[in-house]
Amino acid sequence: MNYKKLDDSYYLVQLEIGDEVISQLKSFALTHRVKSGFISGIGAIRDLTLGYYDRDKGVYIKKTFPRCYEVCTLSGNITYLGEKEPIIHLHGIFSDQDYSVIGGHLFEGTISAAGEFGVRVFPCMIQRKQTDADLKPIEIK
Amino acid sequence: MNYKKLDDSYYLVQLEIGDEVISQLKSFALTHRVKSGFISGIGAIRDLTLGYYDRDKGVYIKKTFPRCYEVCTLSGNITYLGEKEPIIHLHGIFSDQDYSVIGGHLFEGTISAAGEFGVRVFPCMIQRKQTDADLKPIEIK
Amino acid sequence: MNYKKLDDSYYLVQLEIGDEVISQLKSFALTHRVKSGFISGIGAIRDLTLGYYDRDKGVYIKKTFPRCYEVCTLSGNITYLGEKEPIIHLHGIFSDQDYSVIGGHLFEGTISAAGEFGVRVFPCMIQRKQTDADLKPIEIK
Secondary structure, three states, X not given: OEEEEEXXXXXXXXXXXXXXXXXXXXXXXXXXXXXXXXXXXXXXXXXXEEEEEEOOOOEEEEEEEEEEEEEEEEEEEEEEEOOOEEEEEEEEEEEOOOOOXXXXXXXXXXEEEEEXXXXXEEOOXXXXXXXXXXXXXXXXX | OEEEEEEOOEEEEXXXXXXXXXXXXXXXXXXXXXXXXXXXXEEEEEEEEEXXXXXXXXXXXXXXXXXXXXXXXEEEEEEEEOOOEEEEEEEEEEEOOOOOEEEEEEEEEEEEEEEEEEEEEEOOOOEEOOOOOOOOOEEOO | OEEEEEEOOEEEEEEOOOOEHHHHHHHHHHHOOOOEEEXXXXXXXXXXXXXEEEOOOOEEEEEEEEEEEEEEEEEEEEEEEOOOEEEEEEEEXXXXXXXXXXXXXXXXXXXXXXXXXXXXXXXXXXXXXXXOOOOOOEEOO
């Protein structure tokens, strides 16, 4: 992972081939003490694990896609569960060599060619509620 | 709807289960006297009405999708028709439980599980032209 | 193309019917001496050329789609190859009249009805590496 601070509140984050997206962005948030932020990125990815939230059961249905995809868009936010655990909440759409697409909540994915992200950071901490359900809602005080 | 002002020009807007997206963001724009802005969001949605613009006829072809979808991305802008009517122009992509997707111009949609939006606001009013066509172009003076 | 500077670092860029997206945004970057930036847009487009990066061969596989599509989202960045050639790196998703979608790296596309873009600019130049491969990685110094 490389990064460059573009101004007071914006980072360019470049993930490299082999970087796992969620864990690397989590590590970025911890290292730079990001309290909250918005993320938007493009690139190319493989070994995707996507989720669809089953509201009735309160759980994510997950599936892994081993092939390589273009990241058409990945966007979402940085919040916290408690004071110390950043949550990278990203949804994305991914295209195949025939330009067809799949999409969902990104649980895991490894950069296969490029990973170019913009991260807009904010000075206030945004937390998620501690619940039994897989989906942790944002807590706005 | 909950919200938090993150800095001078950025809001986190959290829509709640049952909130209709377009009308709630319109209400947000009116309440906070947003003159223009950009919106980006993720979440989960149901009872979608999507549009495709038929340029030859000058009208949107609409279809309603009653099921629940992940919001892979919703993005667009806030402008005005006249001085008092905010226009929420959002396009989005929505994924199913098998990770297949649909997309288009969002006319209506109700939050089914989460609705997490970033809204970047600006001090100048941007208006759309009053025309007979369904598509109202932005008016840049 | 029309544009409006919304604040110190943000432009609204409106592409018009018949404007080719990549060349017009390149022209915008040169005219306004944009050193680096992030782009996000929606609208309607025709005569798309999309790419999928074949990592093994180091080249993009391209295909042209002549029909009209809604731009569900187009996002990416402005960087430079050398000091004088802006690179508009955009990925997108495009929906049809039946709300089905295609996606990938945008090489070319012409606005068919509307083109509404937000461009966030930064004061530092970001360059891409000069390589033999079609994909030029960002160079972070």
